[in-house]
Amino acid sequence: MSIPTRKIIKHDLVKLLSEIGPLTTIDVYSSLAEKWQLTHQELSSKRSGASLYQNEIRWARQELAIEGIIARPSESGRAVWRMNTGICFSKSISPDDIDTSASYPEGATKTVSVNAYERSNEARKKCLEHYGYRCIVCALDFESIYGAIGKGCIHVHHLVEISSIGAEYQVDPLNDLVPICPNCHYIAHQRRPAFTVKELKSMIATNARKSST
Ligand SMILES: [Zn+2]
Ligand SMILES: [Zn+2]
Structure with a gap:
């Protein structure tokens, strides 16, 4: 499998963080690489000097943070990735707002814009x-x-x-x-x-x- 689309990356990232809890950046990279069975070559491919694989995941994190689904790096710490938890309606995302159910076809996760x-x-x-x-x-x-x-x-x-x-x-x-x-x-x-x-x-x-x- 090659590096998935942004949609699938976001889906799998949310699933990972909601199932396992907070993870370090290194753990996120290695868990997703394992899940997608990426080869050494896919993991080491670069675009303008930066890892293509890691860049893609960081973009997904940024989009999910803007959508309020995962915690912003300024809240969780740059090296810690976690879901945006918190129960006050104005700050939180409830189970309705994102659905990570496996019964959805891959990449079809409903994320809220x-x-x-x-x-x-x-x-x-x-x-x-x-x-x-x-x-x-x-x-x-x-x-x-x-x-x-x-x-x-x-x-x-x-x-x-x-x-x-x-x-x-x-x-x-x-x-x-x-x-x-x-x-x-x-x-x-x-x-x-x-x-x-x-x-x-x-x-x-x-x-x-x-x-x-
Ligand atoms: Zn009740
Ligand atoms: Zn509900």
Whole structure:
């Protein structure tokens, strides 16, 4: 296999960092080289004196950092590559925003463009203004548990399956988005399509009944 397209590089980089966690630059280079089974020749090819392979990966990092999907080098440190984690809606990327599922054909990962991301931040804001910051499923409210630091911290879940969203999709903040805590969000995405709010609520209710008897 030769050096993949930018799209595939981004897909595999996100998959790597979300599965393994933070990695050093050297580890990223070697993990991806192994994954793509690059030959010594492919790894050592240069363009204007710089490694073509490493350059391609650095470009992918830069694009993903601009899109808010992986942490900017200024936050993580230049030698550390990690996902942009953080749970405040304005700073974070939730499971809806990037899908690294293996069920997608190679390179078809849905990444959010800078504009879409900004638009969606706007939509998140509108959603939260309307619904507030309490989890729609379990009613958890970060501020009431953690105090001031938890203020404004919540995920926003797209009720519309991201894979069915086309380029022209416009988020309807009140009908397509709901505030959801990271725990409920994690469970929601254990199935594809995601569990509905109703299903999640009934899971909790069923288990509460079980454990009280
Ligand atoms: Zn919840
Ligand atoms: Zn979601």
